[in-house]
Amino acid sequence: xxxxxxxxxxxxxxxxxxxxxxxxxxxxxxxxxxxxxxxxxxxxxxxxxxxxxxxxxxxxxxxxxxxxxxxxxxxxxxxxxxxxxxxxxxxxxxxxxxxxxxxxxxxxxxxxxxxxxxxxxxxxxxxxxxxxxxxxxxxxxxxxxxxxxxxxxxxxxxxxxxxxxxxxxxxxxxxxxxxxxxxxxxxxxxxxxxxxxxxxxxxxxxxxxxxxxxxxxxxxxxxxxxxxxxxxxxxxxxxxxxxxxxxxxxxxxxxxxxxxxxxxxxxxxxxxxxxxxxxxxxxxxxxxxxxxxxxxxxxxxxxxxxxxxxxxxxxxxxxxxxxxxxxxxxxxxxxxxxxxxxxxxxxxxxxxxxxxxxxxxxxxxxxxxxxxxxxxxxxxxxxxxxxxxxxxxxxxxxxxxxxxxxxxxxxxxxxxxxxxxxxxxxxxxxxxxxxxxxxxxxxxxxxxxxxxxxxxxxxxxxxxxxxxxxxxxxxxxxxxxxxxxxxxxxxxxxxxxxxxxxxxxxxxxxxxxxxxxxxxxxxxxxxxxxxxx
Numbered sequence: 001x002x003x004x005x006x007x008x009x010x011x012x013x014x015x016x017x018x019x020x021x022x023x024x025x026x027x028x029x030x031x032x033x034x035x036x037x038x039x040x041x042x043x044x045x046x047x048x049x050x051x052x053x054x055x056x057x058x059x060x061x062x063x064x065x066x067x068x069x070x071x072x073x074x075x076x077x078x079x080x081x082x083x084x085x086x087x088x089x090x091x092x093x094x095x096x097x098x099x100x101x102x103x104x105x106x107x108x109x110x111x112x113x114x115x116x117x118x119x120x121x122x123x124x125x126x127x128x129x130x131x132x133x134x135x136x137x138x139x140x141x142x143x144x145x146x147x148x149x150x151x152x153x154x155x156x157x158x159x160x161x162x163x164x165x166x167x168x169x170x171x172x173x174x175x176x177x178x179x180x181x182x183x184x185x186x187x188x189x190x191x192x193x194x195x196x197x198x199x200x201x202x203x204x205x206x207x208x209x210x211x212x213x214x215x216x217x218x219x220x221x222x223x224x225x226x227x228x229x230x231x232x233x234x235x236x237x238x239x240x241x242x243x244x245x246x247x248x249x250x251x252x253x254x255x256x257x258x259x260x261x262x263x264x265x266x267x268x269x270x271x272x273x274x275x276x277x278x279x280x281x282x283x284x285x286x287x288x289x290x291x292x293x294x295x296x297x298x299x300x301x302x303x304x305x306x307x308x309x310x311x312x313x314x315x316x317x318x319x320x321x322x323x324x325x326x327x328x329x330x331x332x333x334x335x336x337x338x339x340x341x342x343x344x345x346x347x348x349x350x351x352x353x354x355x356x357x358x359x360x361x362x363x364x365x366x367x368x369x370x371x372x373x374x375x376x377x378x379x380x381x382x383x384x385x386x387x388x389x390x391x392x393x394x395x396x397x398x399x400x401x402x403x404x405x406x407x408x409x410x411x412x413x414x415x416x417x418x419x420x421x422x423x424x425x426x427x428x429x430x431x432x433x434x435x436x437x438x439x440x441x442x443x444x445x446x447x448x449x450x451x452x453x454x455x456x457x458x459x460x461x462x463x464x465x466x467x468x469x470x471x472x473x474x475x476x477x478x479x480x481x482x483x484x485x486x487x488x489x490x491x492x493x494x495x496x497x498x499x500x501x502x503x504x505x506x507x508x509x510x511x512x513x514x515x516x517x518x519x520x521x522x523x524x525x526x527x528x529x530x531x532x533x
Contacts, residue, residue: 053144053233053391054364055328057224057319060237061308062102062151062244063348065337066095066359068305076259078306081313082361085332088370089363090408094377096419096436097336100348100355103153104425105335105380110134110152110160112384112399114492115422116433116499119506122425126155126175126511133396135387136161136235142393145232147223150216150239162237165219168212170241177511181504182279184429184452194285197346198293200246201300207248209241210307216240217311221318229323235387238315242308243338245347247300253307256299263294263341264466270344272470274455276428276445280349283427294341301340329364329390333383343467349425351434351443351457352467356421368408376415377436378404400491420491424503429453431500435488441467442484446500454497456481 066072069079071086072093098108103123104115111118111127111134118127131137136146140161148162151170164171200207220238227234270281281287312332319325337355339345348355360383363370381401388395389403400420407413424431430453432445443457456472458481471477489495 052229052327054366055227055233055324056235056331056387056390057315057328058235058237058331058333058387059240059312059315060106060152061240061242061312061332061334063336063338064243064305064308064334064359065340065354066334066357067354068243068302068338068340069309069359071361072359076256077302078255079309081309081316082332082359085312085316085330085361085363086371088365089330089361090368090370090372090374092360092362092378092404093373093375094419094436095333095358095360095383096356096377096379096421096434097334097358098380098420099422099425100336100350101423101425102335104422106152109335109380109384110136112381112388112395112401114381114400114420116424116492116503117400119502121431121503121507122179123153124173124176124178126158126177127160130158130160132160134160135384138388138393138396139235139391142391143232144235144391146235146237148237148239149219149223150212150237151241152237152239165223166215168215168239170212170239174513175511176513177506177509179426179507181448182283182427182429184275184448186279186429187282189282189287190285191288192285193283194289194346197245197247198289198297200248201293201296202248203251203254204248205250207246209244209246209304210248210250213240213242213308213311217314220315224315224318224322224324227322227324229327233391235391238312240308240311242311243301243304247297247304249300249303249307253303253310254299255306256302260295260298260302262291262298263343264468265344266468269468273343274432274443274445274457275448275452276430276432276455277343277345277350279429280427281345284346284349286344286346289341289346297346298340301338326366329362331363331383331387332359332361333380334358349423349427351421351423351432351441353441353461353465356434362404362408372411374404374407374411374415376407376417377419377438378402378415378417379419379421382417418487418491420488422492422496422499424500431496431503433488433492433496433499435484435491436461437484437487440480440484442481442488444485444488444496446496456485458484 068077070083097105099105099115104120107120107127108115139146146162149165150168154171155175156172336348339354342354343352382404385395385401385403386405389405407415419436421434429448430446434443439462441459445455447453457470458472459467
């Protein structure tokens with residue numbers, strides 16, 4: 001299927017290039033204030049003989065805690081391809097998602113803004129419009145061609161400037177823009193949620209994740225091998241589902257039985273978690289998770305990380321064999337992490353590093369020597385700006401973040417950045433936001449009602465890397481607490497208490513769609529079902 005789709009796509013795009021050349025000048029007026037088209041010359045400081053703008057291959061996995069990979073220090077995880085990418089590139093140790101949930105994180109990345117600034121609260125949301133400035137829109141206007149292979153969790157009617165290499169079900173949702181809050185005193189435990197997930201803890205050669213990601217790999221490999229240096233520069237997103245649930249792995253990756261430590265959960269610790277996290281535990285059904293199931297789930301998660309590492313290795317091998325290899329930047333990241341039993345939690349939906357910290361590796365030997373590390377906090381919106389600057393573009397003035405390009409060029413550059421992340425998604429009584437600066441992380445949970453909240457978390461990640469000791473109530477930390485709260489408010493522009501009320505009004509109202517139904521198979525060649533969160 002991928003062969004025919006790609007062939008048809010190539011024919012259509014050859015016509016688009018002709019039209020694009022004629023329309024390039026006309027499109028310039030539509031660029032937002034503060035955004036300029038790139039110059040023909042390649043970026044400053046490069047050694048490439050030809051003055052060609054670089055291609056950009058962005059590989060985004062789903063739910064990968066970077067701690068589960070060799071290059072981030074795991075002595076057990078087998079990730080040879082990511083490890084090699086890190087040896088050849090620059091690895092970022094303190095890179096964070098802008099939201100520990102798929103759609104808010106991905107749309108934040110594409111649009112260069114925090115989720116609350118766009119009203120993207122949960123997986124049932126979209127950007128305010130399909131034609132608002134996004135990385136693909138801006139790159140396309142500057143002469144790039146932007147492609148998507150696999151998941152970006154898009155609404156069926158919107159692509160934000162991306163052309164799909166194959167029709168992924170995960171880009172065919174009918175977004176409603178709705179959601180609700182748990183009551184603060186709700187004690188209900190959804191045991192079926194965990195039991196349903198745990199039923200897929202198994203060894204098998206096929207699963208929805210594995211089959212989807214095999215298509216991603218096939219389409220990317222074919223695209224890269226067939227791409228010619230004389231074609232327009234490309235921006236390609238390889239959107240993998242793994243290592244997201246279901247935790248089903250082929251037998252070849254079942255390599256971690258009895259080799260992993262159990263999560264560190266001190267006695268009495270779970271009762272000290274913020275109320276929102278206790279709600280997440282109840283709603284996900286993990287309150288009564290049996291130790292044997294937790295153990296097996298962790299073994300399979302490590303195995304699924306190993307499997308997706310192999311898939312990424314195939315894409316990198318195809319790139320190495322491609323005529324465009326020398327002029328292609330490779331970026332590896334994820335949308336969010338995975339708790340995998342840490343803190344008594346699974347999935348994401350919290351601000352612990354297991355869920356909110358994500359991998360970032362950037363490789364371009366033409367410009368940056370390999371084997372380097374960067375340690376200061378940064379996030380997906382910083383990467384958004386970086387990609388535009390790599391292409392010679394300046395980001396729109398209202399985008400968040402700072403470009404990482406100068407820091408990539410100069411490891412001695414003083415980086416005083418920060419990382420902000422927000423969560424207004426599912427299974428909580430109120431939204432919350434995090435800021436990390438230096439070695440400290442601060443989390444503010446918005447007031448739930450007049451009786452509950454707000455709550456705060458403060459962690460010293462140097463002294464307490466497992467985040468087991470909340471310092472927010474200590475008298476010696478009150479000045480730091482106030483300073484970090486002020487920093488969070490300055491970055492976001494308003495208190496999470498205000499944002500939470502906006503969110504509730506928005507989720508209650510939802511979207512007005514011309515039709516809530518999905519296209520029939522005759523109208524859309526996937527016939528994809530409308531997935532639920």
